[in-house]
Amino acid sequence: NRRLEFVERILKSLYRRSESRAALLLPEGFLNKTSIEYCNSRSHLFEEYDTHTILRLPKGLYPNSSVSMCAIFVRMGRSQDRILVYDMQVGNQKLKQTQGVGMFDDFRRAYRDGILDQNSRYCSLGELREDGYNIAFEKDNRPKEDEINTPAYYMQEANKVVNEIRSLLRKIEKEIDD
DSSP, X not given: OHHHHHHHHHXXXXXXXXXXXXXXXEETHHHHOOSHHHHHHHHHHHHHSEEEEEEEOOBTSXXXXXOOEEEEEEESSSXXXXXXXXXXXXXXXXXXXXXXXXGGHHHHIIIIIOOOOTTEEEEEHHHHHHTTSOOOHHHHHSOOHHHXXXXXXXXXXXXXXHHHHHHHHXXXXXXXXX
């Protein structure tokens, strides 16, 4: 498999320097395919290297492609027990061409300062081992069945809609005033 050969080649190149680091840009399927080859490759990646961050990029990053991409940040050395998993597709957010690099501000806060939000979480190496080194983003971001039928869930969803309406009204007012 060429994709796995590519990953192995990058990881081998990290051995040359003691403070090496890399960012792998791979299709999301690398993180959740169940074949033995993928499981072994992920096991090697998470156990032998300091894989400290996984960033699920927003859809639409690559025009004319429906493939979800992830950036995996790796350093030379043994893996830490905690891995930052940041999902930029929470709430099916699509990439807008006008956003620029500002769309990564929340990710930078989580990465640099450890300030987590609804898009981010920490995952332990033990959790990954139990799941066969599989990271499935969708299941982590969907509300659980028992949470959906509560008044708190409906209030939270209603507040999201109200905030969206307020934002749109502010934009309209701003356009009218200009």
